[in-house]
Amino acid sequence: MNNLIVETHNLSFGFSISSPVLKDINLAIPPGSIYAFIGPNGAGKTTALKILLGLVRLKHQDIFLFGKALSSHRLEILKRTGSLIEQPSIYEHLSGERNLEIQRLIHHCPPERIDQVLAITGLIHARNQLTGTYSLGMKQRLGIAIALLHDPELLILDEPTNGLDPEGIIEIRNLIVHLNREFRKTILISSHLLNEVEKIATHIGVISNGRLVFQGTSKYLETLRHDSNIFQLETTQTELALGILGERHDVNKIDDSVLHISALNKDEIPSLIELLISHGIKIYGAQFLKNDLEEFYLKLLNK
Numbered sequence: 001m002n003n004l005i006v007e008t009h010n011l012s013f014g015f016s017i018s019s020p021v022l023k024d025i026n027l028a029i030p031p032g033s034i035y036a037f038i039g040p041n042g043a044g045k046t047t048a049l050k051i052l053l054g055l056v057r058l059k060h061q062d063i064f065l066f067g068k069a070l071s072s073h074r075l076e077i078l079k080r081t082g083s084l085i086e087q088p089s090i091y092e093h094l095s096g097e098r099n100l101e102i103q104r105l106i107h108h109c110p111p112e113r114i115d116q117v118l119a120i121t122g123l124i125h126a127r128n129q130l131t132g133t134y135s136l137g138m139k140q141r142l143g144i145a146i147a148l149l150h151d152p153e154l155l156i157l158d159e160p161t162n163g164l165d166p167e168g169i170i171e172i173r174n175l176i177v178h179l180n181r182e183f184r185k186t187i188l189i190s191s192h193l194l195n196e197v198e199k200i201a202t203h204i205g206v207i208s209n210g211r212l213v214f215q216g217t218s219k220y221l222e223t224l225r226h227d228s229n230i231f232q233l234e235t236t237q238t239e240l241a242l243g244i245l246g247e248r249h250d251v252n253k254i255d256d257s258v259l260h261i262s263a264l265n266k267d268e269i270p271s272l273i274e275l276l277i278s279h280g281i282k283i284y285g286a287q288f289l290k291n292d293l294e295e296f297y298l299k300l301l302n303k
């Protein structure tokens with residue numbers, strides 16, 4: 001058995017037989033990762049997360065958390081998992097601290113956890129404030145504080161930055177990194193925006209129409225994104241270079257100092273540069289262009 005924290009084998013599910021929501025999903029979430037589960041609205045993210053938490057029950061599916069089958073170790077798994085799915089359940093007529101106290105009693109957590117989770121989520125100053133007066137970002141952080149009460153190893157957060165302003169988004173992002181680095185939590189976070197989580201994620205899974213169209217480290221995703229086949233050359237002698245290269249390659253002059261060469265192979269670069277130099281052309285820059293993130297994301301979704 002490997003040491004994945006979450007693992008599914010060909011997970012498939014539909015609310016009705018005629019409309020499958022998840023198709024052959026093989027999630028592989030390693031310990032210590034921040035795994036971003038990305039996909040447009042309706043792609044099946046929330047459904048998948050609910051399945052992992054046993055909120056949607058399936059028969060005959062290979063779903064493992066902490067190396068244990070969800071079907072036979074559900075309670076044990078839930079004790080090691082904290083979650084925030086959709087909106088946090090908060091009593092708005094009570095303070096943040098009172099809300100935590102109620103949850104603490106339900107989950108039999110030690111009293112000192114309240115101060116700890118308030119500190120971790122940056123809510124100490126608002127502990128006595130009625131949560132009805134909290135900002136959306138503070139409510140989300142209280143939701144995460146509740147999820148952290150029993151000190152879980154795995155945290156599952158469904159679109160925790162949804163609806164937040166840029167400041168609120170940054171606060172949640174920083175909190176996630178803090179929980180991962182300082183408290184060694186493995187974090188599974190869903191989002192419909194790649195650019196919102198790509199900076200903090202160590203691993204990324206992209207889901208489109210119920211299928212996992214990409215899964216890998218964010219470094220690997222970044223490499224793929226770099227692998228655009230447009231090669232950019234900077235030179236002050238663009239006309240001359242265009243004349244020389246135009247015979248063999250698809251070259252476009254972008255402006256007086258930039259040429260773009262399409263469909264170029266990496267192996268062709270050294271001889272291309274040598275050829276230009278042998279004609280006395282000075283090269284000030286040469287690189288493959290990075291795919292635009294949004295465009296790249298759309299390409300992944302349409303795979």
Ligand SMILES: Nc1ncnc2c1ncn2[C@@H]1O[C@H](COP(=O)(O)OP(=O)(O)OP(=O)(O)O)[C@@H](O)[C@H]1O
Nearest residue numbers: 015021039040041042043044045046047048159192
């Ligand atoms: N209880 C339900 N009964 C029937 N269909 C459902 C139910 N819950 C979700 N669906 C459908 O399943 C599909 C996936 O929904 P899901 O909420 O998992 O997507 P999502 O990726 O989380 O998107 P969003 O960000 O909009 O929540 C959608 O077509 C949705 O309409």
